[in-house]
Every structure is written in structure tokens, then in C-alpha cells.
Amino acid sequence: MRDETDETVHYDKPAGGWGSLRGISLVAGKEGVSPGALDTLRRQNKPGGFMCVSCAWTKPANPHPFEFCENGAKATLWELTSRxxxxxxxxxxxxxxxxxxxxxxxxxxxxxxxxxxxxxxxxxxxxxxxxxxxxxxxxxxxxxxxxxxxxxxxxxxxxxxxxxxxxxxxxxxxxxxxxSSNMCHETTSVGLKKVIGSSVGTCVAEDFEKCDAIFFFGQNPGTNSPRLLHPLQEAVRRGCRIVTFNPIQERGLIAFTNPQSPVEMATGKETRISELYFQVRPGGDIAAILGMCKHVLAREERQWTEQRHHLIDVDFIEQHTHGFGAFADLVKATEWEDIERESGLTRADLEAAADIYCGAKKVIAFYGMGVTQHVHGSQTIGTLINLLLLRGNLGREGAGISPVRGHSNVQGQRTxxxxxxxxxxxxxxxxxxxxxxxxxxxxxxxxxxxxxxxxxxxxxxxxxxxxxxxxxxxxxxxxxxxxxxxxxxxxxxxxxxxxxxxxxxxxxxxxxxxxxxxxxxxxxxxxxxxDSLSCIHGSISRxxxxxxxxxxxxxxxxxxxxxxxxxxxxxxxxxxxxxxxxxxxxxxxxxxxxxxxxNARVFTPGGFYRGNAARERVWKTESGKAEFSIPDGLNACGFAEAPGRYRLITLRSNDQFNTTIYGYSDRLRGIEGTRDVLLMNPDEIARAGIRAGQVVALVSDAEDGIHREVGGLTVTPFSLPDGCVAAYYPEMNPLIALSHHDCLSKTPAAKSVPVRIKADAA
CATH class of the missing domain: 3.40.50.740 (Rossmann fold)
Structure with a gap:
């Protein structure tokens, strides 16, 4: 799994492909499932069939021959075990x-x-x-x-x-x-509702066929919703440009080989998913998005001065939004130096991303728990909505906001x-x-x-x-x-x-x-x-x-x-x-x-859409309009920098769904046989005075006087931004203070936990 020129643990193959099939076969062998399980997989996520118990990604009206992903198959085989x-x-x-x-x-x-x-x-x-x-x-x-x-x-x-x-x-x-929504996407339910009047995303499946650009923030489809890789691959092939912001280089957003394509499987052909991929600091998304907004507004000013033609959607902003002036003032007053420091990205990087945004007529923004599980996660969502509002990318075909939910009916339960x-x-x-x-x-x-x-x-x-x-x-x-x-x-x-x-x-x-x-x-x-796109599906099993x-x-x-x-x-x-x-x-x-x-619509192909007022540009907010919001700062973490303090990101492995562990292979990150690892970039390892392979402990650095510690972690070089470390959920949960949560929703802030390294652990 290691490249001789790169000392970090990593995986250099695409998501999907033969690795995905091997992952399914390993779980099938361990669970000892009956031949009937294959019929269940054949009917999985198809109209009139069985709806997967894994992720909440949508089920298409015209499904693939095998409409299940690696983790969806694992979930089904896990449930149909012979044990x-x-x-x-x-x-x-x-x-x-x-x-x-x-x-x-x-x-x-x-x-x-x-x-x-x-x-x-x-x-x-x-x-x-x-x-x-x-x-x-x-x-x-x-x-x-x-x-x-x-x-x-x-x-x-x-x-x-x-x-x-x-x-x-x-x-x-x-x-x-x-x-379980309280632990993951309640930040969406509260934060999104505050700014657009809807507690769920505005996109439907057809939008992914018509968008010009997609922006990803803090979501990993390769592990958490692999069927999403199919529409992403199709979008790239028709010219859609994808930009990703994530502290970790997740393989599903880098390259994908479609397991359902005989040609791709035979030749190893892969599709490059993200045109630009930025390893933003954990909690630095507010700064990154604000930097893009700053460039968009600077281009608007130049374009209007030189051409008397607007780049931003002035009519939409005037008719459908509230608070633009205050937000524009904030953007202009925010210095690039501060944006670069908090995001961990350069001005040139953010301007390149913003240029793709400006060049697209229809933009979709995806996000996941890398956004919602921070102390100011709801403010990150509000800032992301600000970016979409600038060019009217809400409430129209091929554009919108699309939070990617986890569990198969977690959104529906709230409904x-x-x-x-x-x-x-x-x-x-x-x-x-x-x-x-x-x-x-x-x-x-x-x-x-x-x-x-x-x-x-x-x-x-x-x-x-x-x-x-x-x-x-x-x-x-x-x-x-x-x-x-x-x-x-x-x-x-x-x-x-x-x-x-x-x-x-x-x-x-x-x-x-x-x-x-x-x-x-x-x-x-x-x-x-x-599902995540507000469509209702029936499921019947045999x-x-x-x-x-x-x-x-x-x-x-x-x-x-x-x-x-x-x-x-x-x-x-x-x-x-x-x-x-x-x-x-x-x-x-x-x-x-x-x-x-x-009852008449339970088996509608593709599900039946229950509707969303924000998609129709009906804003159920206090002002009756979509709200430009003002974040309190550029950092969503909720705690200050300090010498020796790191931002801990909790991860799910490729052999895992929520707390369910299917095995000990995190193939897509190059980690095999263990979950007791502490991931750090090589420069941070050197600065900390520790070494790769050393066994250490993490200690909570929450300022509440309570001692929290998890030991037995092997230091493992990995590509991460400076100032942060990563380790697996739920093993790291003892380090998270109950008070460390999003300010509005109380969603635990598991994607930026203040910790220190205890280097003398046994």
C-alpha cells in the first residue's frame, strides 16, 4: 500500500473496481450467507424490491443491473448472516x-x-x-x-x-x-432551516444530470455513500467540474472505476472525479467559503465597472434574499491573510475554486458530517448558502444544496x-x-x-x-x-x-x-x-x-x-x-x-417526491426570504489555537457503517488489520518529537478539568493538514466532552476535538 516515494500510508488505486468486489466477498465469506442472499442483493434498491439498510442515498427510477455498493452489500450480508x-x-x-x-x-x-x-x-x-x-x-x-x-x-x-x-x-x-440525526445532521435540520426555511436539501436526482459544477465539503462518498459515485462519474463525463474541500484525500472523490462496467473492470480504466482537491484545515470551511465569496464579489465589481454586466444574480438577490449588504461588507472587511491562516489554503487556490463557481451556470453544493460536526457547523452551512445565493443557485433546476445523510431513513424519521x-x-x-x-x-x-x-x-x-x-x-x-x-x-x-x-x-x-x-x-x-433527496420508497423482502x-x-x-x-x-x-x-x-x-x-405510490420508480418549498423559492424563514448570514468567525472548531493542541478528526473506515464494524480493512486509506492508529502528517510527527510506529495516547484538551484519555494508538504517517490528527470513531468518543457540540443543534462536534498527544504511553 506504500509508495516508495511517499512515506505516508495511502491507497493509490481508484474507489470501486476489483477492490470493492473483494471487500464484498470477504464479508460474504465471514457471514456464511445462504444463496438466497444473492437474490436479495439483486432486488436491492430497485422499484418493488428491498431498500438497503445502509446509507440514505437515493434509489434511481432506472436502476443499474446491480444497484448496490460495497457497503450496502456488506450491510445486507451482515444482516443475513448464518450465525x-x-x-x-x-x-x-x-x-x-x-x-x-x-x-x-x-x-x-x-x-x-x-x-x-x-x-x-x-x-x-x-x-x-x-x-x-x-x-x-x-x-x-x-x-x-x-x-x-x-x-x-x-x-x-x-x-x-x-x-x-x-x-x-x-x-x-x-x-x-x-x-441518530441528533448525532450527525441535526445541524442541517437547524442550520439550513434558519437560512432557507427548509430542514432538508433542495436537490432531486435530475439536478445532477444538469449541473455545471459541484462543490463538495466534508463528505466521503467512497466509503459512506458509494452509489453517489455513479452520478458523479456521469457528471464529469459530460463536462461538469467538481471541486472538493476535505482535510483528507478520500479516494472516492479522486478517482473511480465503475464495478458495473465490464470495460472499466477489464482495463482498469478510471474516471478522475475532482478537478481541484483542497485539504482544508478541520473547521476551516467557513474561511475557505468566505474566500471564494470574496473573489466572486471582487470579480462582480470589476465586471460591472468594465462591462456594465453583473456576475452575481442581482435580481434574485433583490427579490429572494435578505441581508446581502451586511454580508458583502463582512466579506470586504475580511483580510486574505486571515482567510489563508484559518483555511490552510492559499489565496490562489481559493480564487481558482471561485473561478470555477463563476464559470458555471448551475452549481450544486454537497456536504456531510465534516461540516455538521463542529461547534459552529451551523454557521458553516449558512456561509455555504451565502455562496450559492450570490448567483441564484437555489430553487432552480440543476442547482441547490444537497446534504448527504447517513442512515437509510434518518431523514424520514424526522418527517x-x-x-x-x-x-x-x-x-x-x-x-x-x-x-x-x-x-x-x-x-x-x-x-x-x-x-x-x-x-x-x-x-x-x-x-x-x-x-x-x-x-x-x-x-x-x-x-x-x-x-x-x-x-x-x-x-x-x-x-x-x-x-x-x-x-x-x-x-x-x-x-x-x-x-x-x-x-x-x-x-x-x-x-x-x-432518502436524502426527500423521495419515499417502498421495501418488501422475501x-x-x-x-x-x-x-x-x-x-x-x-x-x-x-x-x-x-x-x-x-x-x-x-x-x-x-x-x-x-x-x-x-x-x-x-x-x-x-x-x-x-399507499398508491409506495413503489413509484425512483420514489415519490414529498416536496420542498425552498425548491420552489418559497422561503419559510422569519423574513420570508433566503437569509445571508454572518458567521461569528472564520473557524468552526469553537476553540483557540494553543501550543501542543491538535484538532482531532474522527473517521469511519471502509469496513464500517456507523458503529458497526464489518472487519479491519480500511482499504481506501491503506490501513489494514487494525483500528488502533493515530494518523498525522510526517512534518507534524517530527515537530511533536515522536516517531512513526510509536505507541501513544490522546488526551482531551477540553478546558473543563475532566481527564479523558485513549491509549494504545500507533503513530501512522498520513496526508493531513498541519495542526490536526485523525483516528477512528467510535473508539475516540471517550475524548469528546458532552458539552462540545454545535451551538444551535447540539450535534456532537466530533470532527474537531481538542486533544494533546501523550508520548510516553506504554
Whole structure:
């Protein structure tokens, strides 16, 4: 993996190609999947088929022969594993022993097969009947103050299940509905809504066929959404120019070989994706974007003076925006010296990027968690919108803003009511449909739920999927406080770390995977989800469930709700479990503008678009217009430079999806067989007085007096900007202070964590 002329660890081949196929085959071999899994992959992400449980990238109306990527295939094969985590396994291992296992080894045990109850006396999980579990959990919930409980949802639960989960919480009496969006793109939901009135992106799939330029900020499609590489490749081939800003040179944005092209696979032909690629400093995106804006406005001034012709879209700015004058003044007052220092890029680099922007009639901006997971991530989003507003690149064909979401339905959950903010939910519609007064007090998001657990105020945690404890900041303190809760309930497909940290009463409830057939009274059930482009897709599966004792997520939610809530003739849990189409009718009744004719449209090729006012240039902001915003500074990190202080970037490997570890190969970065690495550029290694191969520790440099440390990291030379280091998520989460989050959304700021290197670690 090393080049003799380059001492850094790296990967010099394109994303995709034979490496992608080898990655899939390795996981298939480890999971021991049946031949039927191949049929699931054949139908994956196709109209009338099975929708991937991995990323939320859109599903095309005219799919490729194989409409899945490397990580999507891994997610499906991981779920369809032949391995089983049975009651016999739990009889052989105490929970204390299992806590010493690696995350990868826990999930490799296989699919959970039976509902289990934690027995503190034996320190083991023991089997329990479904109805007994429901009765016991219901009794515990009835004994608790509703506002002392938290109902968490991971991003993979369907729209139908998510709608009922939120309804269950509100019928019970609270809005404590944190979800995985709180950990990644809540900054989008809050920051984007503030400036354009929409909490989601404005692009649709057709826009990528018509844009002239694409700008990427802090997103890695090669690992996190590889199917996005297909439209990028097609865009480049028709002349679209792509510019990328990312601290790390991610292979998916450098070069791509299409695994579905026999010619490319046979010849090794690759497509160069990014015309310009800038390794911006972590948190330096505000400065970089402001530098581009500065050049655009300078060109506008020259062009108007010399030609009496505007470069910027003056009509659009006058009719559709607010605050341009103040922003233009800020840009003019900002010195290039400051922009270069904070971005880590030269003026010439930023002017070259801005020239591409100026030369394009239709521009799309993509971004990911490299933007959202900073203390001032929402201000970065606002600054990026400023750039698009200058030339009217919002609300028209071939242009717009496109945040790339992670989990397959994380955006959709918020759409149908998973929100701690009651003002975002049509409570009047819920009251009319179900005959109750929904709670109006704001609930807890992820950070607030963690704070409540630490304070001893949260008494119960119910998790609809996910690996909450492993995904959150401040893990050591959180694990210690977690056992102080009265009740913990986890709905899951496989064993993970969160299932080993329990309250006084704890249950582990196994559910069907999305890839498995869901048979209820009315027959095989369809579930739906929303992609990153606001399109709704139906999914139906044929695979035999891993165990006859599994229940669907929706069935489990209904079972818990029936046991915990008083009877209500308008709340028909049994009918809804028997026919998910009835739940879709409820979603349509609650959100009629977005889900009209829901049941008739579930298998619309390419999904059906639920609409976006900002795309129509209807701005649901305070001013009624799109807002030019003013960032507080040029640095999104939220902490100052200091001698010996580094900005830690947390990474996901190529063999990983969120907290799920499929293996120990980060092929696209050239790292194999380990996750215990600290990546630094060679000059920084020398300045720090350490050496490649040395084992060190990272220590938190948050100014709160709390000691946080992660050791056993091997110093590894890697191409990074000065002043920063990188290491893997979730292993680095103990270094992130719970208070270190985006100011508006409280999304943990995991892409710029203040740390120091402890060089004398064993």
C-alpha cells in the first residue's frame, strides 16, 4: 500500500473496481450467507424490491443491473448472516465477560433469536416470553413519571414504525424522542432551516444530470455513500467540474472505476472525479467559503465597472434574499491573510475554486458530517448558502444544496414525528386522529438525554435499534451513570456494546431485519423510508427470518404500547400490526400535503417526491426570504489555537457503517488489520518529537478539568493538514466532552476535538 516515494500510508488505486468486489466477498465469506442472499442483493434498491439498510442515498427510477455498493452489500450480508446469538450463547457467557469483547466480535456472534431479560443475580441474559416481557416493561413504565423516560430511535426504522414510536411516546406523555440525526445532521435540520426555511436539501436526482459544477465539503462518498459515485462519474463525463474541500484525500472523490462496467473492470480504466482537491484545515470551511465569496464579489465589481454586466444574480438577490449588504461588507472587511491562516489554503487556490463557481451556470453544493460536526457547523452551512445565493443557485433546476445523510431513513424519521421539538409536529392533527392532548413541552435531544442520565433524572431508556452508548460522547462517564436507571430496553437484530450496560431492569428484544419477510394478518408487509433527496420508497423482502421467535419492529412497538398505555378506542394497535397500510393512511392523514395517496405510490420508480418549498423559492424563514448570514468567525472548531493542541478528526473506515464494524480493512486509506492508529502528517510527527510506529495516547484538551484519555494508538504517517490528527470513531468518543457540540443543534462536534498527544504511553 506504500509508495516508495511517499512515506505516508495511502491507497493509490481508484474507489470501486476489483477492490470493492473483494471487500464484498470477504464479508460474504465471514457471514456464511445462504444463496438466497444473492437474490436479495439483486432486488436491492430497485422499484418493488428491498431498500438497503445502509446509507440514505437515493434509489434511481432506472436502476443499474446491480444497484448496490460495497457497503450496502456488506450491510445486507451482515444482516443475513448464518450465525445465531441464542439463549445457549448467553448461558455460556456472563455480561461482565462480554464487556471485554471487541465490538466486532460481539456482532459476529450473529442474529439475536429470542427475547431476553437481564438477570443481575447470575449476570446473564435469560430467555423470556414476549408477553411476559411486554407486561413487565409496561408495568415499569406505568410506575414512572413519563418525562423521566427517553425513547431513542436509530435511523434505520421504517416510516411506519417511526410514526408509531413517536405516537407511543406522546400518548405516554413526553416528547423525549432523540434519534441518530441528533448525532450527525441535526445541524442541517437547524442550520439550513434558519437560512432557507427548509430542514432538508433542495436537490432531486435530475439536478445532477444538469449541473455545471459541484462543490463538495466534508463528505466521503467512497466509503459512506458509494452509489453517489455513479452520478458523479456521469457528471464529469459530460463536462461538469467538481471541486472538493476535505482535510483528507478520500479516494472516492479522486478517482473511480465503475464495478458495473465490464470495460472499466477489464482495463482498469478510471474516471478522475475532482478537478481541484483542497485539504482544508478541520473547521476551516467557513474561511475557505468566505474566500471564494470574496473573489466572486471582487470579480462582480470589476465586471460591472468594465462591462456594465453583473456576475452575481442581482435580481434574485433583490427579490429572494435578505441581508446581502451586511454580508458583502463582512466579506470586504475580511483580510486574505486571515482567510489563508484559518483555511490552510492559499489565496490562489481559493480564487481558482471561485473561478470555477463563476464559470458555471448551475452549481450544486454537497456536504456531510465534516461540516455538521463542529461547534459552529451551523454557521458553516449558512456561509455555504451565502455562496450559492450570490448567483441564484437555489430553487432552480440543476442547482441547490444537497446534504448527504447517513442512515437509510434518518431523514424520514424526522418527517413523520420523531422530534423532541413539538412545534415541528402537527399536534392538532394527532389530537383529532387519536382523541388525546399531546404534550407540548420540549423534549430531550441526544445531548440533553445524556445530561439527564448523568444527573440521575432519566429513569428509563427505550432504544429502537442502534448502539447508543457506543455512539455518544463522554462514554466512560455515560456507562457509569447508565446503570443508575431503573429500566433499559433495547430492540435490536445483533448484540452490541449498548446491550451490556443495563439498568436495574433490562430487556433485549430481537426484531426482524428489513431484509427479512414480514408476514402479518393481511400478508407480507411493505415498509417505507425517505432518502436524502426527500423521495419515499417502498421495501418488501422475501428472506426467511433468522428465527421463528422474531417480531417486527412495528409489532414490538405495539406490544410495548399496549402494555404501557390505557385503552383508547381510536388507537388500534392490533389493526395496525396486521396491516401496515393502515399506518400509512395515518401518516397521510397527519401530513396530507406530503403523503397524498401514500399507499398508491409506495413503489413509484425512483420514489415519490414529498416536496420542498425552498425548491420552489418559497422561503419559510422569519423574513420570508433566503437569509445571508454572518458567521461569528472564520473557524468552526469553537476553540483557540494553543501550543501542543491538535484538532482531532474522527473517521469511519471502509469496513464500517456507523458503529458497526464489518472487519479491519480500511482499504481506501491503506490501513489494514487494525483500528488502533493515530494518523498525522510526517512534518507534524517530527515537530511533536515522536516517531512513526510509536505507541501513544490522546488526551482531551477540553478546558473543563475532566481527564479523558485513549491509549494504545500507533503513530501512522498520513496526508493531513498541519495542526490536526485523525483516528477512528467510535473508539475516540471517550475524548469528546458532552458539552462540545454545535451551538444551535447540539450535534456532537466530533470532527474537531481538542486533544494533546501523550508520548510516553506504554
Amino acid at each position: 445465531r446469538c441464542t439463549p445457549e450463547f448467553f448461558a455460556q457467557h456472563t455480561v461482565s465477560e462480554l464487556k471485554t469483547w471487541r465490538d466486532y466480535d460481539l456482532e459476529q456472534v450473529g442474529r439475536l433469536t429470542h427475547p431476553m431479560r437481564y438477570d443481575p443475580a447470575s449476570d446473564r441474559y435469560v430467555p423470556v416470553a414476549w408477553e411476559e416481557a411486554f407486561r413487565a416493561i409496561g408495568a415499569e413504565l406505568r410506575a414512572l413519571e413519563p418525562k423521566s423516560t427517553v425513547f431513542y430511535a436509530s435511523g434505520r426504522a421504517s416510516l411506519e414504525t417511526s410514526y408509531l414510536w413517536a405516537l407511543f411516546a406522546r400518548l405516554y406523555g413526553h416528547n423525549n424522542l432523540p434519534d 413523520v414525528g420523531i422530534s423532541e421539538k413539538p412545534e415541528l409536529v402537527p399536534l392538532d392533527a394527532l389530537e383529532k386522529l387519536f382523541g388525546f392532548a399531546p404534550p407540548t413541552e420540549k423534549g430531550m435531544n441526544t445531548v440533553e438525554a445524556c445530561e439527564g442520565i448523568l444527573a440521575g433524572e432519566v429513569k428509563a431508556f427505550l432504544g429502537l435499534g442502534g448502539n447508543f452508548i457506543r455512539a455518544i460522547p463522554e462514554r466512560e462517564k455515560m456507562e457509569a451513570a447508565w446503570t443508575g436507571m431503573r429500566l433499559t430496553v433495547q430492540i435490536a437484530t445483533k448484540l452490541n456494546r449498548s446491550h451490556l450496560i443495563n439498568g436495574e431492569v433490562a430487556y433485549l428484544l430481537p426484531c426482524l431485519g428489513r431484509s427479512e419477510e414480514d408476514l402479518q394478518d393481511s400478508g407480507a408487509q411493505i415498509v417505507t423510508m425517505e 428472506r426467511k427470518p433468522a428465527s421463528e421467535h422474531l417480531r417486527s419492529e412495528l409489532s414490538i412497538v405495539a406490544g410495548l404500547a399496549k402494555a404501557a398505555l390505557p385503552d383508547n378506542p381510536k388507537v388500534r394497535w392490533d389493526d395496525w400490526v396486521g396491516d401496515y397500510g393502515q399506518v400509512r393512511e395515518l401518516i397521510e392523514a397527519t401530513y396530507p400535503d406530503e403523503f397524498a395517496d401514500f
